[in-house]
Amino acid sequence: MNANGHFVSLQGVTKRFGDLEVLHDINLDVSEHNVVCLIGASGSGKSTLLRCINLLEQVDAGSIVVDGQPITGTKVDVNQLRQKIGIVFQAYNLFPHMTVLQNVTLAPRKALGISRDKAEAHARALLRQIGLEEKSDEFPDRLSGGQQQRVAIVRALATGPKLMLLDEITSALDPQLIGEVLELVRELAQSGMTMILATHEMSFAREVAHKVCFLDAGVIHEEGPPEQVLSAPQEERTREFLARVLEGGRL
Amino acid sequence: MLASVDWHVVWVRVAHPDHAFFIALTRTVYIAVIAQIMGVILGLLAALMRMSKLRILRVLSGIYVWIFRGTPLLVQIFFVYLASNQLLGFTLIPNSLNGGFFKLDGAIFAGILALGVNEGAYMREIVRAGIDSIDKGQMEAATSLGMRYGLAMRRIVLPQAARVIIPPLGNEFNNMLKNTSLLFTIGVYEMFADAEIGYSNSFQPTEYFLGVAFWYLVLTTVWTFIQAGIERKLAASERGEELSFRERWQAAWNPARGGIFMRSPSR
Numbered sequence: 001m002n003a004n005g006h007f008v009s010l011q012g013v014t015k016r017f018g019d020l021e022v023l024h025d026i027n028l029d030v031s032e033h034n035v036v037c038l039i040g041a042s043g044s045g046k047s048t049l050l051r052c053i054n055l056l057e058q059v060d061a062g063s064i065v066v067d068g069q070p071i072t073g074t075k076v077d078v079n080q081l082r083q084k085i086g087i088v089f090q091a092y093n094l095f096p097h098m099t100v101l102q103n104v105t106l107a108p109r110k111a112l113g114i115s116r117d118k119a120e121a122h123a124r125a126l127l128r129q130i131g132l133e134e135k136s137d138e139f140p141d142r143l144s145g146g147q148q149q150r151v152a153i154v155r156a157l158a159t160g161p162k163l164m165l166l167d168e169i170t171s172a173l174d175p176q177l178i179g180e181v182l183e184l185v186r187e188l189a190q191s192g193m194t195m196i197l198a199t200h201e202m203s204f205a206r207e208v209a210h211k212v213c214f215l216d217a218g219v220i221h222e223e224g225p226p227e228q229v230l231s232a233p234q235e236e237r238t239r240e241f242l243a244r245v246l247e248g249g250r251l
Numbered sequence: 252m253l254a255s256v257d258w259h260v261v262w263v264r265v266a267h268p269d270h271a272f273f274i275a276l277t278r279t280v281y282i283a284v285i286a287q288i289m290g291v292i293l294g295l296l297a298a299l300m301r302m303s304k305l306r307i308l309r310v311l312s313g314i315y316v317w318i319f320r321g322t323p324l325l326v327q328i329f330f331v332y333l334a335s336n337q338l339l340g341f342t343l344i345p346n347s348l349n350g351g352f353f354k355l356d357g358a359i360f361a362g363i364l365a366l367g368v369n370e371g372a373y374m375r376e377i378v379r380a381g382i383d384s385i386d387k388g389q390m391e392a393a394t395s396l397g398m399r400y401g402l403a404m405r406r407i408v409l410p411q412a413a414r415v416i417i418p419p420l421g422n423e424f425n426n427m428l429k430n431t432s433l434l435f436t437i438g439v440y441e442m443f444a445d446a447e448i449g450y451s452n453s454f455q456p457t458e459y460f461l462g463v464a465f466w467y468l469v470l471t472t473v474w475t476f477i478q479a480g481i482e483r484k485l486a487a488s489e490r491g492e493e494l495s496f497r498e499r500w501q502a503a504w505n506p507a508r509g510g511i512f513m514r515s516p517s518r
Contacts, residue, residue: 054395056391056394056395078394079394079397079398079399080397082394082395082396082397083396083397085395086395086396087395089388089391089392091386091388093386093388093389093391093392094392095389095392095393095407095411096411097410097411106396106398106406107393107396107397107398110398110402110406111396111397111398111399111402112397152392155396156395156396159396159397
């Protein structure tokens with residue numbers, strides 16, 4: 001836990017790709033067991049923000065502290081940090097040449113050094129919880145998109161992370177498959193997992209989030225409890241964005 | 252014309268070659284195999300260097316490919332055999348290598364080295380194309396699970412890249428089998444040397460070169476079948492049991508696990 005009581009704390013985080021500043025002076029605090037939703041149009045910097053927290057991208061300025069440890073310095077054990085943080089991607093990124101069980105057990109076995117028996121028992125238990133135990137020996141391409149994404153979530157959970165980053169995990173799914181994935185995320189939230197979600201699912205954000213942040217052009221323009229940001233936004237940009245989403249029929 | 256060809260000699264060269272020829276054939280095969288393995292290892296190293304964050308490694312990899320693809324293989328062979336000791340100031344190429352149970356002629360050693368190093372330059376591009384063909388998300392997913400770069404490369408990226416690498420690798424080995432004939436020029440007694448010496452003793456070029464061409468064709472044809480088997484096996488193991496990169500190769504070569512000439516049962 002951080003000194004100021006936040007599990008994740010970003011101070012003045014700035015990220016550039018060449019001349020393009022994709023994140024500008026981002027300040028964000030996430031308390032333990034809280035869920036923070038990042039909303040905003042595509043290209044607003046939501047994904048980049050998540051990727052910075054996992055060090056898949058290096059920040060150009062500012063600092064990030066996770067679980068009391070600064071991660072933006074030079075002497076950071078990236079692999080150790082990443083074992084504390086699970087990330088789930090929009091495109092699932094399951095390993096296609098491995099079965100579901102191998103996907104879930106590989107990192108615990110090879111990165112954490114857990115024995116095969118233990119890792120498999122744990123993986124099966126997790127898969128049972130999401131009702132996919134009978135798919136253990138299937139290859140990812142035999143599963144539906146929703147099932148694949150649920151396996152990806154379980155894979156990220158298998159290393160015992162304290163923080164989950166979910167990067168638009170339902171954006172690539174058919175509408176009828178979104179529900180099962182959100183249900184799993186809902187359960188995770190209820191179990192007290194600290195999470196940061198980039199999402200376009202506004203009603204879901206309203207339901208699970210403790211805090212909603214609206215990003216536009218790399219800047220957090222508005223943040224607050226979901227009922228405030230989503231129902232009574234203060235900023236003109238937020239209102240415009242939500243109006244567009246509403247037209248799209250997603251609210 | 253055709254009538255002047257001694258078809259009996261051709262028949263003997265094709266169907267009943269002498270003991271010396273079989274030694275030469277064996278030599279051709281093992282030189283090609285060792286040089287190709289060397290080429291794959293060097294190519295993999297150079298490809299990883301090419302993708303390194305360290306500029307110096309990228310530059311070294313570039314210079315390596317630049318030189319060895321930009322100069323004739325024959326020049327490289329002569330250079331390694333005759334010039335490298337003088338240039339380096341120490342004995343890279345001994346007169347003969349004595350490894351106890353096997354003895355290796357210095358020329359063969361030099362030949363394998365030259366072919367292998369040359370091949371590595373071509374394999375670098377093949378390996379890199381294979382690695383590039385794998386979605387970046389795979390490496391990101393692996394490293395974000397706490398796997399180190401090397402582990403992620405070995406368990407996640409390379410096994411998937413292998414499917415892309417194997418077909419051109421097979422073509423490279425086909426070339427390698429034939430390129431070993433260049434080693435005749437530094438005095439390696441391989442298949443072509445056997446034919447050349449037979450010809451100069453008998454002045455029967457058609458007979459001897461037709462015979463040796465037949466045997467090169469046999470080698471490359473056998474290889475084509477082996478290659479097809481490996482490719483089928485790799486495609487099948489995409490959806491078979493758990494296989495690491497090493498296990499895949501074992502499976503491809505081990506008859507008890509399906510062997511290379513047996514189709515895996517379709518699912």
